[in-house]
Amino acid sequence: MRDRAPRNSGSTLKMRDIARHAGVSPMTVSRALRQPSAVSEEMRRKVDAAVREFGYLPNRIAGSLSSNRTNVVGLIVPSIRNSLYASMIQAASDGLRANGLHLMIADSGHRLEDEEALVAAFLAQRVCGLILHNTVHSKRVRKLVEASGVPVIETGNLPDDPLDMAVSYSNFEAARAMTLHLARLGYRRIGFVTLPVRDNDRSEERRRGYFAALAELGRPADESLVLEADGGFSEGADALVRLMNAHPDLDAGFFAGEVLAVGALFECQRRGWPVPGRIAIASFDDVDLLRHAVPSVTTLRIPRQEIGKRSAELLVGRLQGAPADRIRLDLGFEIVQRESS
Amino acid sequence: MRDRAPRNSGSTLKMRDIARHAGVSPMTVSRALRQPSAVSEEMRRKVDAAVREFGYLPNRIAGSLSSNRTNVVGLIVPSIRNSLYASMIQAASDGLRANGLHLMIADSGHRLEDEEALVAAFLAQRVCGLILHNTVHSKRVRKLVEASGVPVIETGNLPDDPLDMAVSYSNFEAARAMTLHLARLGYRRIGFVTLPVRDNDRSEERRRGYFAALAELGRPADESLVLEADGGFSEGADALVRLMNAHPDLDAGFFAGEVLAVGALFECQRRGWPVPGRIAIASFDDVDLLRHAVPSVTTLRIPRQEIGKRSAELLVGRLQGAPADRIRLDLGFEIVQRESS
DNA sequence: CGCTTTTCTGGTATCGCTACCAGCCTATAA
């Protein structure tokens, strides 16, 4: 059985080929590429020359298997299409890339069972870290994550019982603060439109925050002031109209999603309802659109970018040996008062 | 040297452990997991039971090394933050995931040298396919891609000389068509605002299309009607104002980017310029925002989602053995006439 | 019933790299 044909007849070069051409051992090539300081100037030169000459690309699959380390982080968001996550992803991507890490991205479509399948798939790929937007997980996810020992960051909310590290803000506090803010501005009857609450801890928390604020204000909790809407412009417009019809005295609408808010704003423009004259509008998340809309829209600034950046930093820290402490980082939020309220 | 300590003392289970517990050979476990039809009912049952009992996750790194195949596709877009790419990415992600493939995403920041580094890094990770938005590449990228033999899809434009497969639309034709459309509607003096052209083949093509249309119309090519602007709302607003100041008779603005267009639209609202009474506005790409804005904005519908879907399909096809034909798939575009023009 | 074919299972040898140890050679100390 000595002379069987090689399994991979491909022409891609291997480390040993480079080693032969450079006149050194494979180990020296490996070292020259990964920690140049560990080899002599001369070796480094020879290796570099051979690598460049043949356009050698080390096989990181083999490297990962051997070293039991990969340089890939898995990221799962509810929806890739939703641009809300884009700035977080961008910041995380930048921070990770600066440290030689890459990002594998997938979306769970707000389905816990999909998140579970993805976590399993990512762990099978032996990712060196995970970033999950969702903070409600299936039992199996918790088990898998724990068993793997891979560092995990949750970013969408501040969970009571984090898997590992959480870098986020409080959806509850944010919604509460905005509701109180609107009340402080003098609005008497504040409607609340949120994304579907089922399987979505963020929506649920925001809803709770809204009601908590009303309670503090001594106002009755009126379920008919709250609507769930899928996140589209039409849904926002529609929700506004339905609220106004049901409550002619509505003087402010708090939309927990910028698309909903802008959809409502456009509807006001169409109907000639002055904003905030007839109704004030407040939104969630500070996207450019809200700043530039006419009128500009009062909103909550969530530090999405900072969340991505800090997530990357914490992950990198762990990979470089930081102690595995449970961390719960609250990056806060900020009310941005603008023309629409 | 027989009794050296094992390198990886970790507790994660290996295939041989599952095999032992199931009372079968590792090969049978491997087969039961990858092609269940190749093993008997009984074996499958035993393996499945052991896998479930211990929560075994196969190590895909090892599998990839051994089989010389990975299930990861690399995707490089100019900017992750830009929501424009989101629907393409989403569609590609869905199509790939349905076939067991995952997506590694990075952004080049419109820099060719970054694209090059990323392509190299992805190939080092031995991705089984690449999707590149950019269609202008460094020489080394072409060489790397060719040497790797990995299937590649370019999606941002229809290149004259595709690396491998191209799934896109013609930026040139799209810009040309919109310019002609505006002329047909009776607009006499059409300004054009585009993203920076440097290192951006899409912008360059759009610009060419605009001028080609003017030439067909027998109108002079006036460079002062063309502005380059970075893609923000303010930049769009600013570009509009500058164009209007320079050309008081400007009656239409074609913005090659939806954020620019909406920024301009907002500026009109602020200044009380009726759209299209004082000036018509046309955009590029059919995002929801344009349909719902007041007035709704005339634009070009680019089949971003379809591009992502077809890209995934072609890639999957190749991986399943389709012949390596050069493909150049033009998915076209569509003019969406709305209130703003 | 013996023989061929098919179906299924298991052993062995990698996949391409890195961890770990051994050994060499030079430098510094005693």
Place this chain on the structure above:
DNA sequence: TTATAGGCTGGTAGCGATACCAGAAAAGCG
């Protein structure tokens, strides 16, 4: 000079799976 320590380099043995072949068992066939 000999001992001791470092700095570098190379050999060897995996990492945890899969490809490939061999062989046993079951099935088909005349």
